[in-house]
Amino acid sequence: MGSASAVLGPLCDGQHSSHDVLHYTAPSHLELGPLQLETCWWVPLLFAVAGVILGVSHPVLDSWQQGRGGQQPRGGADPSWTLVLAAIALFVLQYAASGGLEAPLLGQTLMGGLPTLDIVLAAAAVAIWWAFDATPQGLAMACLTAVAGPAVEVALINGLHLYAYTHPAVLGVPTWIAWVYFAGGPAVGNLGRRVSSSLVQRRRRHRAGEA
Template structure:
């Protein structure tokens, strides 16, 4: 549910800054904000949230059985820890839309695009600060690959939307690092919810 609500709000920041536009848009009005989205966007974000939210606790348990490293916030992170991770991810998401145009043709020495460098470094920093586990890094990297792959299919196969400044296959290169940052944010929410469900079951069974 959280992903279904928060995802379109974040995604709407991209359309508001002319980063992308849908073939058949729906307009969401929130006071002075008018965000462009589409009916299937909440469903897609909800599915991604379920996959990430379920996989992180399962991988944590698998690592624990083998004496492996646990995430920085533990298997039962506090709500303040979870909300801090989500807040910083949302800020990174918003920054990707706000900064695309001014940083579009800026590059660091060596040719690395400035926006890619900024979003990649912030994504890695979010993983380090709010996860720092091998399983968390695995899921963040898988998300950074799977997310753009789904977008390529939606853009080139279904022609569902278009990016204004694509880099390859219809998508911008920096979008992968936004997905990377989403891993620890959604993963910690999944850990918190999973821990609450387990605790409620134990209390019910006693």
């Protein structure tokens, strides 16, 4: 989980810097074919920690809910790789869209003054949760991620001055970033379920072989 997140996270985050959404104080620039990514040495580590937390918490909460007769995720405790990769792909698309749409939608509002970009990304994030999770525990983790993620960013920006958003709204971060974190919950959570299931099955085969 840590390795996958350490690779995927900076690739997604690089979409923000490439669209002038944010820039690092001491950046590292990577060229991956047509992709020009701006990142920093600590970014993969931070994403790795987040990946481990989300990857472990979802199977644990699923097991707890199952013991209480609660709802199980759409893909079950053992989701297919097709479902896992589809959830990740849509999360990556939402992440990229948040960067690409910020400039054209900046300042635009809908529904009584709510920012248009927030509405678009919120709808996409909730749709991802509904399509690939749809459980109370998954919703709780998505909401927790949507709160904890921006809170960590506030500390990194205002406390450590490691990077800055071009168009911040509250305490140095844009409001729409919470919906990007929200969508990451079901995407990374299903990868965690897939990995957990594989480990459980391997352990069972090993025990059967010993017997």
